[in-house]
Amino acid sequence: MSAISNPIAARRAPGPATLAWAFIERQTNLWKRYWAWELVWLVYGVVNTLAITFIAKEVEAVGIAGADETNDLILFLLLGTLVWAYLSAVLDDVSLVITWERWEGTIEHTLMAPIPRWVHLVGMAVFGVMHATVRTSLIFLIALPFFAVDFSEANWLTAAAVIAVGSVSIAGLGILAGVLPLLYPERGEQMSFMVQAAVLLVSGVYYSVEVLPGWLQVFSAVSPATYILEGIRGAIVDGDTVGESLGTLAVIGGFGVFLVPFSILAFSWAERWAKKTGKLKRQG
């Protein structure tokens, strides 16, 4: 490169973690400013969790199931709604990487910053995980007193390991969904929500995947959320240790190893295409 006196070009570039932190800090500032929306999503999350879990009480009330089966069903639904609250929050935050910038009109200024795209995407994904952890923990704490749930068998370490490894694969899926608004400025956001809805349908959030028609179970097998839910239920309901969950963890990890580089590659390709066709400028 030419010898020119530019303080930014001349200085030692900050590490990826420092650059990624800029996005985490920015999203945190935005989160604080949009606190009313955060409250709305928290209330929605709590109501959704309660509304779905109370179905188990109804099952007991009409005599379909006994007390023990009801408790199992409560735990099954409670874990399903909580894990989905977490996964959908991560998916939302990551897949909105472009949509946020379009809403605010900042897309061109952010994308012309001298920052590798993977650092940008990882920064957004880390914020998504932090944000989802806080929101889901609050939903869990608020919903818990409504049900007499027995966590005596739970292995929290395994659950944390499943969530940690699973977050990587879900972030990969989120980045992949985030490609859609780049390709389709007008309809991409809606298409991202459809991806989220499809994951909800096939992953066994409120029912086991075995009840799905065979052709839908094919999609269950390729959704990382299926294995995350399986791992969490194994850890909390059956008390599976990390050793016993290694198979599930390996599958979830495999999704992450494939999805993250693939989604970043797909994002870079889509960004290049948007720059070729002038779709970055379009506000949707």
Next chain:
Amino acid sequence: MKTALKATNVNKYFGGGFDYRRLLAWCTPVKGETPPPAHVLRDVSFEVERGEVFGLIGANGSGKSTLIRVLSTLLLPDSGTVEVFGNDVVRDAGAVRALINRVSADPSFFRNMSANENLLFYGRVYGLTPEEIKQLVPEILERLGFEKDKAREQMNHLSRGQQQKIAVARSFLTSPVLMLLDEPTTGLDPRSRRDVQRFIREVQKEHDATILLTTHDMEEAEILCGRIAFIAGGRIVAIGTSEELKDRVAERWQARGLERERLDINMEDVFMELTGRDLEEDEEPVGVAAG
């Protein structure tokens, strides 16, 4: 003198992509229904020397903003090359981004974040530390005539002029060696416009920055720019100093037998004579991202 920016035969088309309805057996594409691609940059070639303030003047939709987007690595040219200090904007986009920054007519900020929070974010992604940003921001804002306390307010509480000053501050915060100013004073009141123009002149002298300025304002172009290029219909139709361009028009008028004093020729006359149109004439094609 070193070349800061070199554009060679740059062409850009928009629209006219593949019509997916052709894949549907029951859909017969109607001839002429799909408009042909719009040719928004046509063999654009020019050079800007280091330290120069170079003006690019054209009507709406003439291709100014499209060209700025190509230079900013936000748009890929369909053919031709652009180099910024020897770095190709397509192949070495990362290196180019570290050397440039841009102010556009639309300030483009996170509206619900404060000015300080916005500047913190944009400084950080250019590699500045929070300490450096906290030190530089008040200095730049003061020189722009911006009240420091206002920087704590949300962007959507600031006036258009104040937002534009923050946009200028954002760009100069990162000390770019090539600054792309895309109609930076559009919509500003006369005082804010003067503040921004003064700041641009000062920074250009102090930091030896190269500036490419697009504007509708002929007076602004004449005051700030060493050389000016006129762009019309996506093509560069004339380049020179304001005096050279006026001389060229005077010669043309003389050749046509028009009696008019050389001193009476203003830049609007020059623009209309050399481009064959006035500043309002080229309108942006509907549905096309030309600018």
